[in-house]
Amino acid sequence: MDKKKAVYQREDAGFVRVVDEFMTYQSQVANTYDRRAIEALGFPRNIKRVLDIGCGNGHHLKNLKALFPDSSWVGIDINSQLIKKAGQLHEGSKDVTFKNISVFDYKPDAPFDAVFSTITLQYLADRMDDFFKQLDLFLKPGGAVFFFESEKSYNAIYPKNPSLVRLCAAIDQVVMDPCITIRIPHYLEKYGFKDIQYYPLIFNQYNADPDLYFKYLEYAARVTQIMAPAEYTAEDLNALLHIIRDKEFKKGMIYNFSGAYVVAKKGAAS
Numbered sequence: 001m002d003k004k005k006a007v008y009q010r011e012d013a014g015f016v017r018v019v020d021e022f023m024t025y026q027s028q029v030a031n032t033y034d035r036r037a038i039e040a041l042g043f044p045r046n047i048k049r050v051l052d053i054g055c056g057n058g059h060h061l062k063n064l065k066a067l068f069p070d071s072s073w074v075g076i077d078i079n080s081q082l083i084k085k086a087g088q089l090h091e092g093s094k095d096v097t098f099k100n101i102s103v104f105d106y107k108p109d110a111p112f113d114a115v116f117s118t119i120t121l122q123y124l125a126d127r128m129d130d131f132f133k134q135l136d137l138f139l140k141p142g143g144a145v146f147f148f149e150s151e152k153s154y155n156a157i158y159p160k161n162p163s164l165v166r167l168c169a170a171i172d173q174v175v176m177d178p179c180i181t182i183r184i185p186h187y188l189e190k191y192g193f194k195d196i197q198y199y200p201l202i203f204n205q206y207n208a209d210p211d212l213y214f215k216y217l218e219y220a221a222r223v224t225q226i227m228a229p230a231e232y233t234a235e236d237l238n239a240l241l242h243i244i245r246d247k248e249f250k251k252g253m254i255y256n257f258s259g260a261y262v263v264a265k266k267g268a269a270s
């Protein structure tokens, strides 16, 4: 768990470049699924003041903001280099501000209508109580939360190709917490949230554009290599890049990236 917590403490140029590219690409992929989830779950469209916890380079925030007219956003992140990139991306925008701070230290001037957090709880899995106590402070009564997190991937590989197995093992063991999504509803309930809804997502080459999917797989492997170089070596990465260029391999492969959206509302003040 310590390794996972430390993943985003790196701020060297090589790390920031690979992560920045991955986040930018990932936010494009997420766009369609976010829209679908927001629609299907009846997530409120009239939110005005919004917080994004773990906003990274600000690309995902930009796409999300576009779905909520007249909303103003605050993005917070512990990584000073990523938040700098977010500031550059949104330069000149009056209704977006960024703060380089940990979620555990942030004290907003006023509570928000909604809080978003995507693929960030993964890195805070050993401080779930602290996180949900903070969330309570961040939100107005009746305010909405929106999470997206990914899930354990190992079981979703067929056949058990050694290259993919090594990638999934490194992701699950070192990079991300594979069981986070199923824990979120429990914590929401514990901290008095209502209308908790869970919306699973599976992303693979059969339900998305295959080129987009294989590009995603490549980015996931590159980012895993830089985050966990001892567990996922440069040779591992090269082997994977080699097989995903092979048409025959692609035809026979099944590998699902899975995840879930979770939305809920903070209970009204008693």
Ligand SMILES: C[S@@+](CC[C@H](N)C(=O)[O-])C[C@H]1O[C@@H](n2cnc3c(N)ncnc32)[C@H](O)[C@@H]1O
Residues within 6 Å of the ligand: 008, 023, 026, 027, 053, 054, 055, 056, 057, 060, 076, 077, 078, 079, 082, 101, 102, 103, 104, 117, 118, 119, 120, 123, 124
């Ligand atoms: C996988 S990225 C997700 C970025 C963005 N939300 C997205 O969907 O593209 C996780 C982000 O959480 C940030 N993070 C990790 N621990 C944090 C903490 N304690 N407080 C604020 N941000 C944190 C990292 O720096 C990183 O930018």
